[in-house]
Amino acid sequence: TKTASIRLVDLDEDGVDRAFRADVLAGLSQQQKAVPARWFYDDAGSQLFEDITKLPEYYPTRAEKQILSSRGEEFAKLIGPGRAVVEFGSGSSVKTPLLLEAIDPAAYVPLDIAGDFLRAAAADLSAKFPGLPVHPVEADFTKRVVLPPEVRDTPKLGFFPGSTIGNMVPWTAADLLRSMRETLGEGAMLLIGMDLVKSKDMLIAAYDDAAGVTAEFNLNLARRINRELDGSIPVEKLRHKAVWNDVFSRIEMHLEAMEDIAFTVSGRRFAMAKGETIHTENSHKFRRRSGNLLLQAGGWTPVKRWLDKQRRFSLILAEA
């Protein structure tokens, strides 16, 4: 129901998302302006991300699907049947079925903060797997989630594809992995996607595509701020920038001012000098050891690692 979907979003008397406003006002007040990447995903942003996953330059989605569709027998052997698959995020219409087909699960439990996406994804899956119990849970999975009683005594497999873990700085990523372990309980396993370090050219192309879809995705954040937080950011004076930060092993996305600008957001005034940026996203890239170390920091022991044929992306199975 509608009431269920607004439960997790704290709106003020004008219908403004308080957390969004707090993050934007605090982030724009910093020396290096920054807005957390989670605010990319309004309806327009989610659609643009879908478009990104189909771009010729954006290899992660195709590479991960290739692993999922070719390693089914190994998943079945190492994971076994009868687990409840708990997916962190609403689920992808393509990746999730590939996993479910391979391992003969006891139930599917998608977790998401956005109720509408969650219910749509759950309905989609129920239609594809008529005999499989599906228990969607509307929740913020960065904290421990209490799973439905129907799967309380069933061993769990967490599924966190897409290298979304890479969008968090390591300490946040480790916290999330630890929360996942608490959510999933005794004897759990985790199947997680991690994108790999590769040539700077390939990485930059994936985050600055020729068709300009990633630029639109990034600029949509400024448009969203203007729409939802009564902002006056001159979006046409900002440009998308993707840079490789070698020290932190990550692609960073920024919005760069092409000239000196001044604007307001929710009545507060901000200025940017020409060349100054708003840092909007980190996308960390891993090596075998850095991925394993992060998993261990989050309480997980790596069991097996698969790469796609071109060795661009990894999927790792770990146990609690």
Ligand code: AVI
């Ligand atoms: C969702 N996440 C894993 C994407 C990534 O590759 O970091 C988001 C994205 N940003 C730009 N392109 C894709």
